[in-house]
Amino acid sequence: MPAFTRTDFEIRAADGGPPIRGDVRVRAGLRPTAAVVICHGFKGFRGANFFPNLARAAAQRGFAAVTFDFSRNGLGDDGVDFSALDRFAQQTHSRNVAEIRAVLDAVSSGTILPRTPRRIGLMGHSRGGGEAVLAAADDPRVDALATWAAIGDVASRWKPEQIATWRAGGTVEVENTRTRQMMPVGPAYWADWEQNQQRLDIPAAAARLSIPWLIVHGDADATVTVEEGHALFDAAGDEAELLVVEGGDHTFGSKHPYAGATPELRTAADATLEWFSTHLA
Numbered sequence: 001m002p003a004f005t006r007t008d009f010e011i012r013a014a015d016g017g018p019p020i021r022g023d024v025r026v027r028a029g030l031r032p033t034a035a036v037v038i039c040h041g042f043k044g045f046r047g048a049n050f051f052p053n054l055a056r057a058a059a060q061r062g063f064a065a066v067t068f069d070f071s072r073n074g075l076g077d078d079g080v081d082f083s084a085l086d087r088f089a090q091q092t093h094s095r096n097v098a099e100i101r102a103v104l105d106a107v108s109s110g111t112i113l114p115r116t117p118r119r120i121g122l123m124g125h126s127r128g129g130g131e132a133v134l135a136a137a138d139d140p141r142v143d144a145l146a147t148w149a150a151i152g153d154v155a156s157r158w159k160p161e162q163i164a165t166w167r168a169g170g171t172v173e174v175e176n177t178r179t180r181q182m183m184p185v186g187p188a189y190w191a192d193w194e195q196n197q198q199r200l201d202i203p204a205a206a207a208r209l210s211i212p213w214l215i216v217h218g219d220a221d222a223t224v225t226v227e228e229g230h231a232l233f234d235a236a237g238d239e240a241e242l243l244v245v246e247g248g249d250h251t252f253g254s255k256h257p258y259a260g261a262t263p264e265l266r267t268a269a270d271a272t273l274e275w276f277s278t279h280l281a
Contacts (some may be wrong), residue, residue, distance in 0.1 A: 003028040003276060009112040011102055018087055020099050021079065022046060022068025024112055025059040025171050028240050030270070034119040034280040035064040035107050039100060041126030041149075045069050047079060049256040061273050063121070063280070064113045065252040068103050068239065070096050070128075076184060082181055084131050089184040090173060092192035093131060093200050100135040110143045117176020119280040120145045123272065126224060126250065127151050130202045136213075137199040137205035144279035146272045147222055148248050153202050154193050156253035166190035178256060206235040213240040216268045226265055243271050 002272030004025050011020040021047070026032060036058045040046055048066040058065035067077055072095065082088065100122070110116030121144045124132030129150025136142040151157065162172045166187045173182040193200060213236060217229030226244060233242040245252060245264050253262030261269065 004056060006020070007112070007119050009106070009110075011068075014098060014102060015095070015096075017090075018071040018084075020068055020071050020102060022066060022103065022112075023055075025055045025065040025067075026114060027059050027062060030062060032062055032064040032112040033064055033115070033117060034120040034276075035113060035117040036119065036123060036276055036280075037066045037068075037100070037103055038138075039068075039122070039124035039128035040070070040073070041124070041128040043074075043082075043174075044125065044128070045073050045079070046076050049241070049251055049258055050254045050261070050265055050269070053258060053261070054272075057273060058127065058271060058276070061277055064107075064111070066103065066107055068099075070099055082176065082179060082183065085181070085184055089186035090188060092189050093127075093134070094192050094196055096128075096131045096132045097200075099240060100131060101139060104135070104139060104141055110113065117261055121146070121276045121280050123147070123276075125149060130154075133202055133209070134200060134205045136211065137208045142211060144211055144276055145209065146216065146275055147213070147232070148216045148252075148268060148272070149218065149224050150215070150232060151202065151224055152227070152231045154200055158190075163190060177246060203231065203235040206232050206240075207237065208240065210237060211239060212275070214272060214275040215240060215242045216272065217242070217247065218245045218250065218252055220247055220266075221250045223250035239273075 005058040005241040072087040072091040074082040076083035106112045123146040129147035131216045171184045231276045252265040
């Protein structure tokens with residue numbers, strides 16, 4: 001396997017909040033002409049599960065592979081533990097979409113890469129997949145998109161009592177089943193949705209997309225069901241393709257800490273990297 005260079009970066013968020021931290025992986029001696037930006041999901045982070053391995057595989061294919069942590073994903077300064085739950089409580093879809101665009105700014109300008117790329121791909125998992133759709137729909141710098149187990153909407157994910165709590169100014173706690181932590185989602189989350197429903201309408205964004213888009217979803221996903229993948233595909237234009245991975249759950253059988261690729265994960269990763277190789281050439 002070729003050697004790689006990994007370079008860390010830090011971007012100051014436009015809202016003056018915590019910085020966006022990430023890294024770029026590039027095959028040693030290569031100055032890629034295309035970049036792939038990878039977005040994690042809810043209760044995720046760039047070092048979790050399959051993300052580092054996927055980034056290395058993208059770099060091996062000749063891309064500049066960019067992974068980053070949303071600034072309010074709850075990680076502390078060590079980049080490993082969810083010790084900044086006060087930040088997690090402030091997370092909103094609008095903030096995350098703005099942060100994807102901030103990373104695209106740094107990528108498209110060549111600020112964090114060995115050279116300015118000619119083509120850019122965007123990939124997101126779960127909530128990060130839905131937010132990647134929102135970002136790509138209105139950003140002409142994105143030339144190709146891939147989503148894994150992407151959420152197909154915002155509002156239907158929450159129970160009426162949770163919504164009532166937010167509307168009353170309260171905080172809803174959700175369990176991180178891996179760490180057994182209860183993670184707070186503050187009232188700003190739902191206020192953002194209610195104030196920006198048109199801008200955060202994922203099916204409408206899907207319909208606006210005119211770039212090649214690979215929708216990958218496991219048929220055994222109990223977190224975001226495969227029906228949401230079908231709904232996104234139905235909303236999308238002619239440039240979209242749907243890959244249903246037989247037996248694939250929400251992370252395609254992969255766990256954190258990462259212990260190697262499952263057949264389902266290999267199917268998703270191979271198809272995605274081939275998609276970007278074809279459409280970012």
